[in-house]
Each structure stands twice: as C-alpha cells, then as structure tokens.
Amino acid sequence: MNAKAKLTVLFHRDEIDAMVGKLAGNISREYRTKHPVLIGVLKGSFIFMADLIRQLDFPLEVDFIRLSSYGPGTTSAGKVRVEHALRNPIKGRNVLVIEDIVDTGITINFLLDLLRQEQPASLKLCALTDKPSRRQVPVNIDFRGFTVPDKFIVGYGLDCNEQFRNLPDICVLED
Numbered sequence: 775m776n777a778k779a780k781l782t783v784l785f786h787r788d789e790i791d792a793m794v795g796k797l798a799g800n801i802s803r804e805y806r807t808k809h810p811v812l813i814g815v816l817k818g819s820f821i822f823m824a825d826l827i828r829q830l831d832f833p834l835e836v837d838f839i840r841l842s843s844y845g846p847g848t849t850s851a852g853k854v855r856v857e858h859a860l861r862n863p864i865k866g867r868n869v870l871v872i873e874d875i876v877d878t879g880i881t882i883n884f885l886l887d888l889l890r891q892e893q894p895a896s897l898k899l900c901a902l903t904d905k906p907s908r909r910q911v912p913v914n915i916d917f918r919g920f921t922v923p924d925k926f927i928v929g930y931g932l933d934c935n936e937q938f939r940n941l942p943d944i945c946v947l948e949d
C-alpha cells in the first residue's frame with residue numbers, strides 16, 4: 775500500500791447501502807419473474823454483486839466475466855480483452871450485466887456487443903457508478919447508481935494497482 779496515498783470519502787458505506795437497496799428495488803420490479811442471469815464484471819464488481827444479490831428475493835443465477843481494459847496505473851489503454859469467459863450459455867436468457875463503473879464506456883460497449891452475439895432474450899446494464907464526463911462512446915445504463923466526478927475512485931471493490939478494494943467506502947484517490 776502506498777503510504778503517501780491520500781483518500782477522501784466520496785460515498786460513505788451508509789450511502790452505498792441505501793443506493794444498493796434502491797437499485798435492488800428497481801431490479802426486482804423488472805426481473806422478479808424473469809429468472810435472470812446476473813453477470814458481474816471482475817474484479818471491480820464483486821462486492822457490489824455480493825451486496826446486491828442478497829437484496830434480490832427471487833430466482834436468479836450469477837456468472838462472472840473478466841476483462842482487462844486498463845494497464846497498470848490509472849490511465850486507460852483503450853483495449854479490451856476477455857481473460858475469463860462465462861461458464862454457461864446465455865442464449866435465450868434475460869441477462870443483467872453488473873459493473874462497478876462506466877468511464878469511457880469502451881469496456882462495457884465491447885462486453886455488451888460480445889454478449890449480444892450470444893442472443894440473450896434481453897440484455898441490460900446496471901452500473902454502481904458512472905463517470906459521464908469521460909465518456910468516449912455512448913452507453914445506455916438501465917440501472918444507474920452514483921454519478922461521480924472526473925476523479926479516480928477506489929474502495930468497495932474498486933482498485934488502484936490491486937490496492938484499496940477492501941475499503942468499505944468509495945473514496946477519491948488524490949494524487
């Protein structure tokens with residue numbers, strides 16, 4: 775851990791709890807009878823996914839996909855690769871993708887195009903955070919949590935060089 779890192783709380787754990795509850799309510803209304811597959815984008819979404827699904831009181835399945843879009847540090851390489859594929863086919867299923875953050879939109883666009891080729895019955899996106907000021911490609915976020923400023927955020931699953939995922943709050947990493 776970088777001893778010089780300065781962290782400022784942006785969203786306290788209580789605010790995150792409330793937001794996860796709100797998103798869970800909206801997702802429940804839409805998916806209660808649809809037996810969806812929730813696909814978490816690793817690694818950043820794992821804590822959000824864990825909290826979210828425990829507030830969804832209906833049949834669902836969980837899968838994960840791992841993409842890499844960023845090299846080390848905090849700048850986008852602009853390239854996306856699948857590093858860990860889905861376990862089960864999603865053809866004909868109602869699919870909800872769970873993301874930690876939509877920044878330029880390049881990663882999620884790549885993923886949604888990829889999943890669409892598998893012919894799911896429906897395909898929607900839930901993102902806990904959204905950084906619209908940095909968008910390079912348009913993205914439709916069906917279930918949106920917090921809008922964040924153009925700062926690098928960590929905590930609640932989000933990392934910087936694999937550090938800080940375990941922070942219970944979402945913090946700005948000041949440089």
Ligand code: 5GP
Nearest residue numbers: 818876877878879880881925926927932933
């Ligand atoms: P995008 O392709 O939309 O630019 O970025 C996608 C990925 O970059 C996110 O899923 C996330 O892993 C990473 N990312 C973008 N902005 C941030 C940020 O502020 N903090 C952290 N920790 N990761 C970010």
Ligand code: MG
Nearest residue numbers: 815818874875
């Ligand atoms: Mg991500």
